[in-house]
Amino acid sequence: xxxxxxxxxxxxxxxxxxxxxxxxxxxxxxxxxxxxxxxxxxxxxxxxxxxxxxxxxxxxxxxxxxxxxxxxxxxxxxxxxxxxxxxxxxxxxxxxxxxxxxxxxxxxxxxxxxxxxxxxxxxxxxxxxxxxxxxxxxxxxxxxxxxxxxxxxxxxxxxxxxxxxxxxxxxxxxxxxxxxxxxxxxxxxxxxxxxxxxxxxxxxxxxxxxxxxxxxxxxxxxxxxxxxxxxxxxxxxxxxxxxxxxxxxxxxxxxxxxxxxxxxxxxxxxxxxxxxxxxxxxxxxxxxxxxxxxxxxxxxxxxxxxxxxxxxxxxxxxxxxxxxxxxxxxxxxxxxxxxxxxxxxxxxxxxxxxxxxxxxxxxxxxxxxxxxxxxxxxxxxxxxxxxxxxxxxxxxxxxxxxxxxxxxxxxxxx
Numbered sequence: 001x002x003x004x005x006x007x008x009x010x011x012x013x014x015x016x017x018x019x020x021x022x023x024x025x026x027x028x029x030x031x032x033x034x035x036x037x038x039x040x041x042x043x044x045x046x047x048x049x050x051x052x053x054x055x056x057x058x059x060x061x062x063x064x065x066x067x068x069x070x071x072x073x074x075x076x077x078x079x080x081x082x083x084x085x086x087x088x089x090x091x092x093x094x095x096x097x098x099x100x101x102x103x104x105x106x107x108x109x110x111x112x113x114x115x116x117x118x119x120x121x122x123x124x125x126x127x128x129x130x131x132x133x134x135x136x137x138x139x140x141x142x143x144x145x146x147x148x149x150x151x152x153x154x155x156x157x158x159x160x161x162x163x164x165x166x167x168x169x170x171x172x173x174x175x176x177x178x179x180x181x182x183x184x185x186x187x188x189x190x191x192x193x194x195x196x197x198x199x200x201x202x203x204x205x206x207x208x209x210x211x212x213x214x215x216x217x218x219x220x221x222x223x224x225x226x227x228x229x230x231x232x233x234x235x236x237x238x239x240x241x242x243x244x245x246x247x248x249x250x251x252x253x254x255x256x257x258x259x260x261x262x263x264x265x266x267x268x269x270x271x272x273x274x275x276x277x278x279x280x281x282x283x284x285x286x287x288x289x290x291x292x293x294x295x296x297x298x299x300x301x302x303x304x305x306x307x308x309x310x311x312x313x314x315x316x317x318x319x320x321x322x323x324x325x326x327x328x329x330x331x332x333x334x335x336x337x338x339x340x341x342x343x344x345x346x347x348x349x350x351x352x353x354x355x356x357x358x359x360x361x362x363x364x365x366x367x368x369x370x371x372x373x374x375x376x377x378x379x380x381x382x383x384x385x386x387x388x389x390x391x392x393x394x395x396x397x398x399x400x401x402x403x404x405x406x407x408x409x410x411x412x413x414x
Contacts, residue, residue: 010073010080013156017067020163021060028056039120047119047288054124055282059162062278066159073152084151088140096133100300103129108293119288130296131281131303135274138307142387143267145395149260157251157268161275165250172243180235224361229352236348241340245333248276248310249317256321263394265322269314270387273307280306301380305343308383309336311390343379346372 035049073080107126110119148154189196202218222228249272252265259265281299285292316332319325350372356364 005076007074007076010070010152010156013070013160014067014074016163017063017070017159020063020159021067024056024060024063028053028060031056035120039116042116045288046116047123048286050120051124051127051288052283052286055127055286058128059279059282063159063162066155069152069155070159073150073156080152081150084148084154086140086143086148088136088144092140093137096137099133100130104293104297107296111288111290111292114290119292123288123292127282127285127292127296130300131285132278134300134303135278135307138304138387139270139274142270142307142311142391144391146263146267146391147260148267148271149258149264153255153258154268154271157255158271158275160251160254161248161272162279165247165272166276166279168250169244169247172247173240176239176243177235180231184231223352223355232352233345233348237341237345241337241344244276245309245313245336245340248272248306249314252314252317256317259318259322261397262315262318262322263397265318266311266315266390266394269317270307270311272314273310274303276310277303277306301376302343304380304383304387305340308387309340311387312336315390315394339379339383343376346375346379350376 031049032053035046035053038044038049039046069080103126107123107130110122110126113119185196188199199222205218249269251272252259252268255268256265259268281303285296285299287295312332313329313336316329319332320329350369353364353368353372356362356368
C-alpha cells in the first residue's frame with residue numbers, strides 16, 4: 001500500500017546518506033588511485049592505501065543498502081514498516097570464529113613476507129573478514145530475542161551511526177583539542193616564556209622534518225613530562241569518552257519517542273555502536289606492514305567496547321523517554337564513559353610505554369605494558385559478560401505498548 005503523504009524523516013535521512021555515499025566514493029577512488037601509483041613506483045604504503053580504499057568502498061556499499069530500505073519508506077511502501085529480524089543463529093558463532101582465526105593467520109603470513117603486490121591484493125579483503133564478522137556476532141548475541149522495530153528505522157539508525165554521528169564527534173573533539181592547545185600555549189607563554197620560545201622554534205623545525213626517529217628524539221623529552229602525559233591521558237580517557245558516548249547513539253536520540261521498550265533502546269544502541277565501530281575499525285586498520293595482524297586483532301576487540309557502551313546508553317535513553325527515568329540515563333551514560341575511559345587509558349598507556357626505550361625510559365616497557373594489556377583483557381571479558389547479561393535481563397521484560405502520545409506522533413509520520 002502506498003501513500004501520497006511525504007515522510008520527511010526518511011527523506012532527510014536519504015539526503016544525508018546521499019552525501020555520505022558521494023564522500024565515501026570520492027575518498028575510496030582517490031585513495032585507490034594513489035595506491036596503484038605507489039605500487040608501480042615501489043613506494044611504501046601501497047597496501048595500506050588499498051586497505052583504506054577498500055574499507056571506504058565497503059562502507060559505501062553498506063550505506064547504499066541502508067539507503068534502499070529508507071527509500072522504501074520515503075516511497076510509502078508497506079514493506080518498509082515490516083519488523084526487521086536479524087538473521088543470526090548459534091552455528092554462526094563457530095563459523096565466525098573460524099573465519100577470523102583463518103583470516104588473521106593468512107594475513108599475518110602475507111604481511112610477514114613483505115611482498116608488496118601480494119599484501120596489496122590480499123590484505124584489503126582479509127581486513128574486512130577480520131573486522132566485520134565480530135560485529136555480526138556481537139550484534140546477534142546482544143540483540144537476540146529483542147524486537148528491533150521497522151526495517152527502515154533499523155537501517156536508518158545504522159546508516160546515521162556511520163555518517164552524522166562520527167562527523168559531529170570528530171568536529172567536537174577537534175574543537176576541544178584545539179582549545180586545550182590554545183589554553184596550554186597561553187599558560188606556558190605567561191608562566192615560562194623561555195619554554196614557549198623553545199617550543200615555537202622546535203615547531204618550525206618539525207614542519208620540514210620527515211624522519212620519524214628524528215621527530216621522536218626532539219619531542220621525546222617533552223612527552224615524558226608528567227603534566228604532558230596527564231593532559232594526553234585526560235583528553236583521550238575523559239573528554240573523548242564523554243563526547244563519544246553521548247553522540248554515538250545519536251540516531252537513538254532522534255528516534256527516542258518511537259522506541260517501544262527499553263530493550264529496543266538497548267538494541268538500537270548496540271546497532272549504533274556497531275556502525276561507529278565499523279567505520280572506525282576498518283579505517284584504523286589500514287596498515288599493510290608486518291604489524292597488520294596485531295592491529296586488526298585489537299580493532300576487532302574494540303568493537304565490543306563501542307557496542308556494549310552504546311547499548312547501555314541506548315537503554316538509558318529509552319528509559320528516560322519511556323519511563324521518565326532520568327537517573328537511569330545518567331547512570332548508564334557515566335557507566336559507559338567509565339568503561340570507555342578505562343579502556344582508552346590502558347590503550348594510550350600501553351602506547352606511550354611502548355615508546356619508553358626511544359624516550360629514554362626503557363623501564364616503562366616492563367613496568368606498565370603488562371598491567372595495561374592485562375587491564376584491557378579483563379575489561380574485554382567484563383564487557384562481553386555485560387552485553388550477554390543485559391540481553392538476557394531485557395528479554396525477560398515484557399515489551400510495553402506504545403504510549404498514546406507516541407502513537408499519535410507515529411500516525412503523523414506514517
